[in-house]
Amino acid sequence: MENQYPYGSGSYYALEGFRQKEIIKVQAEEVKSGIKIQTKYTQEDIKTEGVIKRSKALADVSSKKEMQKTTLSFTTENDVILQKECFGEPIKGRLPIKILRAILFHHYDDMERKVLYIRIKPDGGEETVLYWDVQKNENRWIKKVFETNGIYFGFGEKKETEIKRKLLLTVLNKAERMVLAERHGWYKEGEKWQYAFPEELTWREVDQKC
Numbered sequence: 001m002e003n004q005y006p007y008g009s010g011s012y013y014a015l016e017g018f019r020q021k022e023i024i025k026v027q028a029e030e031v032k033s034g035i036k037i038q039t040k041y042t043q044e045d046i047k048t049e050g051v052i053k054r055s056k057a058l059a060d061v062s063s064k065k066e067m068q069k070t071t072l073s074f075t076t077e078n079d080v081i082l083q084k085e086c087f088g089e090p091i092k093g094r095l096p097i098k099i100l101r102a103i104l105f106h107h108y109d110d111m112e113r114k115v116l117y118i119r120i121k122p123d124g125g126e127e128t129v130l131y132w133d134v135q136k137n138e139n140r141w142i143k144k145v146f147e148t149n150g151i152y153f154g155f156g157e158k159k160e161t162e163i164k165r166k167l168l169l170t171v172l173n174k175a176e177r178m179v180l181a182e183r184h185g186w187y188k189e190g191e192k193w194q195y196a197f198p199e200e201l202t203w204r205e206v207d208q209k210c
Helices: 008-068 139-147 157-174 205-210
Strands: 071-072 079-088 089-107 110-122 129-134 174-178 185-189 193-196
Touching: 008 110, 008 174, 089 157, 089 205, 110 157, 110 205, 139 157
Parallel strands: 089 174
Antiparallel strands: 071 079, 079 089, 089 110, 110 129, 185 193
16 A cells, blocks of 8 residues: 555654644743733733722822811801801801701700710701710711601702701800709819709700710
């Protein structure tokens, strides 16, 4: 039988060996290429995630700076004026409430225990009273102080809470101060004996309203 391989069987095996080496080489290159592509995607994912995190961080900083540029003031007519700096220009608006009176109550025996009393008149509504335990300064308590009395300003949830917090802190700094006895009857304040009459407000009554 005539040899079908013109260069002999030795040449055939040499050719096959070369072909196998080339196939292995190509496969190796494909694997390397796949690794490079995968690495590139992974690096891109990391970069994207980093950009997202930085964007969120910048948004938070921007939001805080925005609130720092927001101030509240009170007019002689008891209106609450909201002023915000925007591109260097002040923008003013009025919150839909009037602050009629504010008192910061202290416990006679522990001045760290404080409750802020605010008599407030919503636009189109009846007068109501807000009580805020100053030590409860988490967002959920800030929201509860106002929402219990149905008072909303019409902002988004986050901004609404921040403005309410700023309002409470602003009123706190301007409020009258008053020391309350724990209960009615005799009590000793410092070195002096005092008497809380039945018609007087006590700390126990205020504390229950918080």
